[in-house]
Amino acid sequence: MNPAPDAAGARRAGPLDLAASSVAITQAICDIESVSGNETPLADAVERALAGLAHLEIIRDGDTIVARTRLGRAQRVIIAGHLDTVPVNDNLPTRFETVDDLDYLWGRGTVDMKAGVAVQLKLAAELTEPGLDVTWMWYDHEEVSDDLNGLGRLALARPDLFEGDFAILGEPSNGQVEGGCNGNLRVEVRTHGLRAHSARSWVGENAIHKAAPILAILAGYEPRAVEVEGLVYREGLNAVGISGGIAGNVIPDECMVHINYRFAPSRSSAEALEHVSELFAGYDVTVVDRAEGARPGLDAPLAQEFLAFVGAEARPKYGWTDVARFSALGIPAVNYGPGDPLKAHADDERVAVHQITDCEDALRSWLTAAPNRKQR
Structure with missing residues (x-):
């Protein structure tokens, strides 16, 4: 029986049953509200659910939980997902609904990305003898500024945990592989x-x-479509905020236009900043946040094996994800998880139930399909 919802509509954290279906686990962890900065109750529940599993070593850093096997396999894969969500907007607790004959789980976090986390948790608990050694990571503060990101913090504090041959991030990808x-x-x-x-x-x-020319540049800008290692990435340059003025009877002496540039991984962040600075030459430009992109990395042997095994189509990832962190460490990484990325952060965020189970089945099969891998 689920705990009663609190005043915000979320449910208080109760014990997680990792023997339940991945769909049930998705609902349970979504109903534990974990907007960025409030991940502790969910992190506590995850740690408790994994405690006592003899095949896993459990490590905690803040609200990031790591669980890894130590089986001496020839290769190791890192499989990660973030625990936090964007703010709730009357979309918790979760509920089931049917749309066009498809069953969906509706609510905040179902797509981005607790369905992926639920699949990972179930497999982490059940796969005691995978064909690869696996490091599972569930981390905090992904949906906010880069300097708060739990995966970035962990990489600095425990670089030894990032030893691996391949990484999979459970971000929503409609069950396809996004490089x-x-x-x-x-x-x-x-x-x-x-x-x-x-x-x-x-x-x-x-x-x-005086901000009118800035808006004119943005309105007339033609974003590029850039092919990188066989995948075509679409860029975007957009105003995402504007502010100015202090009173209704005062001519304003300052105006700020907040601009977001999504750039293809063929450019570094330094090159992206140079491009934006050239576009707005003569204006006062201040960097708020920047994060490097990641090249696809699909030529890595394990990536090729994974792609072929799950029968997925390789696509580009338009949004930024933490595959970039793995890429920067020299670990090829892909995005693979249930949920339509177009529904991430939406008020009607919802995941098709079959995508949760399909991703679980594919990932389980791949992780257990190599019993003959040589030991280290």
Whole structure:
């Protein structure tokens, strides 16, 4: 029986039953609200559920949980997923619904990315003798600024945990394999003017009006489609916020346009910043956040084996994901998980139930299909 929902609609964290179906586990962990910064109750529940499993070594760093096998297999794969979500918007607790004859689990986190986490948790508990050694990682603070990311923190504190031949991130990919990811750059572009009373505006300079050329550049910008190692990545340059003004009767002396640039992994973040700075030459440009992209890495032997085994089509990942962290460490990595990325962060976020079980079956089969791998 599920615990009663709290005032925000989420359920209080109860024991996780990893012997339940991956669909039931998805619902249980989604109903433990874990908006970025509030991952502790879910991390506690995950740690308790894994405790006592003799085939796993459990390590905790903050609200990041690591579980790994030590079987001496010839190769090791890292399989990771984040525990946090974007803010809830009247979409917890979860519920089941049928749309066009398909059954869905509806609610915050179902797509991004607790369905993937649920599959990982079930397999971590049940696969005591996988053909590969596996390091499972569930981490905090993915949905916020890069400097808070639990995976990044863990990589600095425990680089030994990132020894592996291949990595899979359970981000939503409609059950297909998405290679690499776009990079992400956010900047603030400012204009400056001179304050004055709006009744005598001619003695001031309106900073908001001066932002018009910035918006014109953005509106006229034609984003590139860039082929990288056989996959075509679509870029995007967009205003995602604008602010200025201090009162209804004052000419504003400052205006800020918040701009997001999603760039193909053929560019470094330094090259992306150089491009944006050239576009807005003469303006005050401040970097807010930036993260490197990741090249597909699908030529790695384990990546090729995984792709062929699950029968998935290789596609590009347009959004930024933590495959970039693995790529930077020299570990080829792909995105593979249930859920439609177009429903990530949506108010009607929902995952097709069959995608959860399909991903579980494919990942289970791949991890157990190599009993003849040589020991180290």
